[in-house]
Amino acid sequence: PGFLAAVGGFLAANWFHTPPFATLSxxxxxxxxxxxxxxxxxxxxxxxxxxxxxxxxxxxxNRLAIAREAARAAQLAETDRVRSALLTAVSHxxxxxxxxxxxxxxxxxxxxxxxxxxQQAELLAAIEDGADxxxxxxxxxxxxxxxxxxxxxxxxxxxxVDEVVTSVLARW
Numbered sequence: 001p002g003f004l005a006a007v008g009g010f011l012a013a014n015w016f017h018t019p020p021f022a023t024l025s026x027x028x029x030x031x032x033x034x035x036x037x038x039x040x041x042x043x044x045x046x047x048x049x050x051x052x053x054x055x056x057x058x059x060x061x062n063r064l065a066i067a068r069e070a071a072r073a074a075q076l077a078e079t080d081r082v083r084s085a086l087l088t089a090v091s092h093x094x095x096x097x098x099x100x101x102x103x104x105x106x107x108x109x110x111x112x113x114x115x116x117x118x119q120q121a122e123l124l125a126a127i128e129d130g131a132d133x134x135x136x137x138x139x140x141x142x143x144x145x146x147x148x149x150x151x152x153x154x155x156x157x158x159x160x161v162d163e164v165v166t167s168v169l170a171r172w
Contacts (some may be wrong), residue, residue, distance in 0.1 A: 002046020010039045093137055097130035104130070 014024055018031045026032045104126040108115065115123070 002050065003043055006039045006042030006046060009042055010035055013038060090137070090141065094134065097133040097137075101130035101134075103129050 002009065006161060015022060018028075018035065019025055020027060026035065104123040107113070108120065108123050126128055
């Protein structure tokens with residue numbers, strides 16, 4: 001387009017501004033030099049504008065790519081933060097029943113203590129409750145991993161706070 005505009009400008013300048021007017025002939029050599037310089041300048045300007053436009057497009061493309069990468073990095077950082085928080089919560093929730101199981105089992109294994117049958121039953125019940133709690137946590141973690149993998153569908157429903165609190169308290 002720039003070259004065609006330069007040639008069109010050359011012809012128009014020759015037709016309207018170079019004697020003899022209204023013809024495409026040139027009688028003066030310096031007028032011909034002027035017209036050739038005009039065409040060269042027009043072509044150079046066209047090339048510079050085209051290179052600038054391509055550079056601008058490349059910079060814009062790179063800016064968008066950098067913005068996408070920054071958004072991806074922010075998303076990964078947020079995912080990492082959530083995973084760390086989840087890991088902290090899960091490790092705490094796993095340690096509680098393990099500690100109860102360990103304490104009850106250690107107590108039962110003490111040879112210097114004579115446990116009455118009611119006390120033994122209580123310690124065994126604590127071990128069972130801790131094992132049930134661990135099983136429930138493991139089931140929840142497996143369900144969460146299936147949800148993330150897309151193998152399990154989730155259908156949110158409304159649940160009252162009383163039901164949730166009662167359920168949690170019943171487990172512990």
